[in-house]
Amino acid sequence: MVSLDIAGMSTQDVNRKLKELIRQDDDIVVKNPHSVHNFATALKGSRTVSVEGSTGFYTGGFLQGPSIIIKGNTGLYTGDNMGAGEIIVEMNTGSNCAPSMVGGTIVVKGHSGSRAGWGMKGGNLIVCGDVGLWCGKMTLGGRIIFLGKVGKGIGESMYNGVIHVLDPDVEDKLGGNVTLISIEDKEKKAVEALFKKYNIEQGVDDFKSIVPNVSGRHEYVLFKPTHKRTEAPK
Amino acid sequence: MTENTKKVKVKDIQRGVWNPETISEIKYKAATGKHRIRGCGSTQKYPSFDDLLVLPSQLSRLSIDTYREDCRTQTVLGSRFAKNPLVIETPIMISGMSYGALSKESKTALAKSTQIVGTSINNGEGGLLPEERDNSYKQVVQITPSRMGFSLANIEAADALEVICGIGAKPGLSGHLMGSKITKEIAEFRQLPEGIDLHSHPRHGDIFGADDMVLKIQELRDVTDWKIPIFVKIAAGRVKEDVKIAAKTGVDGIVIDGSEGGTGAAPVVATAHLGIPTLPAIVQATRALEEMGLKEEISLIVSGGIKDGSDVVKAMALGADAVAIGTGTMIAMGCVVCLRCHEGKCAFGIGTQDPERRKKLDIDDAAQKVANYIQGMTYEAVLIAKAAGKTALANMEREDLRSMTLESCAMTGIPLMGTNYTFTDAFGFF
Incomplete structure (x- = not known):
């Protein structure tokens, strides 16, 4: 394991150094982010x-394999366009977490903002706390799991993928062109496996699933x- | 009743507001309660490059021999920060048209044409078709709000990136791809259910405002290691303000798409009434970059209604470094601009996903025709530039132009033909 103090370093230098160190096949501890x-x-x-510590906007964007563990918070757009690997945020993220994510897993132990999972195309997003408006809007794939309260418009115009929610009031907060159903057994197993892997102590039986309406046209107001x-x- | 006093037939009366198109639109809305969707883009009559003329060389300038002397056409775009700018052999690029809106055969043909003439193709929304990448001379990859079919692999395959904020045909709106075109193959490529109408995102989920875009461009620099150029594409509207913001985000080039720009499907009301045409847009874009002192640093690419070499040379005289064409290339392949791309029944195998209709397009023949068209346009541009005394297309200047109409004079600040005068400093360039 190597330690990297990035205080005062430019973003460009930080990323170059990280790439250099990870090529040496070492785990890295980053100080003073x-x-x-x-x-x-x-x-x-x-x-x-x-x-x-905490990182800012676009943490782990386009990530392709490593595990990033953030002991603090992250800013907006965490894991944007991420392809593979893990991002584990011990505290909270800003809005628009995991936009256009393709693969891998993001786990937020605290809360996230609005529009989490915007346009997701693959992978897993788990938020243990609450999320805001328009989460999972127009997802094209992947699995989103929200353990806390959700905001209005959840799942608006999803085309593919699934959102699992615990919020008992979710029915009143659904976006358009989606349906709320009971969680299926095979989905329960997948969620259970993720919870076990990331040490999330939560049962799966009370979850409901939001799935897209895939037949016919989407309706808009x-x-x-x-x-x-x-x-x-007459 | 004499010949002169005979009643005029209703069909022969000149129509103003209540013309057949207006009547048809009203009847459509009355029947459906919806706006109409149509392909190809606006049918408005806009001020155009045809409203400008090029001044030839005589005694005050020496002309260059059309057939025996050289006029450089090689174009370098995006050298502001990128280590490897985009180098193409003609300033005519092929603009973003998606696999989905177009057939695989037509996308492949367009890509092959770029190999013939040495220019670039842009993948458009909806992923990078392997047949396109494998056959393209230079590949521009769009970063669209929907990011359908987009991943790090697309960036790694690109010679340039284009972050798209909007298109001239329907600025401020999302992409439309009607269910008739979302076949099993397209559905898998875009991760969509088969046969569903797609209305994609109108704005990026990871760029909520200009300040964020600064960081986004830095992120893309890290991804690309500053090697390839990054452009931003803006639909023409508040051009001056938008160009200044785009310049500050740190891009290498700016693409301005006028409202003549084409599309596979869009609400008719949007194509006709949103945005401004290419001619005034390019003037504003050039002025904005000049005011910032960045005209020589940032490449300016214009698109929307560019049809021939005279448009190219005039656009470059007004400040463009290159142009991008879309509809013209489709016409070269056989398109007759029937305005029905959205139906997916293109008889020429271009704007369709129907397997039988796709067979109508001979890829190699279509590629050659598009290449011929671009070559012919480039010849036209070179011919005019040489007559104006230029040994490089990039040497075209505003003072080589004159306006044919008061409108174009006011809009561009190019003096009215036969004069050296414009209206006031409040207009155009001067």
Whole structure:
């Protein structure tokens, strides 16, 4: 294991150094991250990078294999376009976590903001705390698991993938073009396996699944008049 | 009743607002309660490059021999920060058109044409088709809001990246791909259910504002190790402001797409009424970069309605470093601009995913025709540039142009033909 103090380093230098160290096949401990943006961009390999503090926007973007463990918080767009590997955030993330994620797993032990899982295409996103509005909007694949409260518009216009939720009020918060169903047995096993792997103590029986409506056309409401439309009088 | 006093037939009366198109649109909305979707883009009559003329060399300038002297066309784009800028042999690029909107055969043909003439193709929304990458001379990869079919592998295969904020045909709107085109193959490529109408994201899930985009561009620099150029594509609207913001995000080039730009499917009302055309847009973009002192650093690429070499040479005189064409290449392959791309029944095998219709397109023949078209356009541009006394297309200047109409004079600041005068400093360049 090697230690890397990145205080005062530019993002470019941080990423170059990380790539250099991970090529030496060592686990890395990063000190003094000071919420650096674009941390570990497109990092490849199979080693673990532990960060003793918080990182900024676009943490682990385009990640391709390593495990990134953030002991603090991360900013917006954590794991954007991530392809493989893990990002484990011990505290909270900003909004838009895992946008357009392709593969791998992101685990947020605390809360996340709005639009978590926006346009996800693969992989797993687990948020142990609460999330905000429009989560899982237009996902094209992957598995999203929310253990806490969710915001309105969840799953809006999903085309593929699944969102598992515990929030008992989720039915009132669904986005358009999705359906709420009971969690299937095979899904339970997949969720259980993820919980076991990431030491999340939570049963799976109470989860419900949000799945896309895949037949026919999506329905949209382009404007919302207060007047309720009725048939013309005969 | 004499010949002169006969009643005019209704069909012969000149129509103003209540013309057949208006009537058809009203009837469509009355029947469906929806706006109409159509292919190809706007049918509006916009001010165009045809409203400008090029001044030839005579005694005040010496002309270059059309047939015996050289005029450089090689174009270098994106050298602001990228270690390996995009080098193409003609300033005419092929713009982003998706696999999905177009057939695999037409995308392959377009890619092959770039090998013939030495230019670039852009994959458009919906993933990078292996047949396109394998056959392209230079590959531009779009980073679209939906990121369908997008991954690190796409970036690694690219010669340049294009972060797209919008297209001229429907700025501010998301992409549309009608269910008729989402076959099993397209559905798998884009991770969509088969046969469903797609309305993709209008904005990026990982770029919520200009400040974030600065970081996003830095991220892409880290991903690409500063090797390949990064462009941003903007639909023409508030061009001056948008170009200044784009420049500050740290890109190497800016693509401005005027409202003449094409599309596979869009609401008719959007194509006709959103955004401004290419001619005024390029003037504003050039002025914005000049005001920032970045005109020589940042490449400016314009698209939307570019049809021939005269458009190319005029666009370059107004400040463009290159142009991008889409609809013209489809016409070269056989398209007749029937405005029905969205139906997926293209009889020429271009805008369709139907296996039988796709067979209509001979890939190699189509590739040669597109290459011929681009070569012919380049010849036209060179011919005009040489007549204007230029030994390089990039040497075209504003003072080589004159406006044919008061409108184009006011819009561009190019003096009215026969004069050296413009309206006021409030207009155009001067």
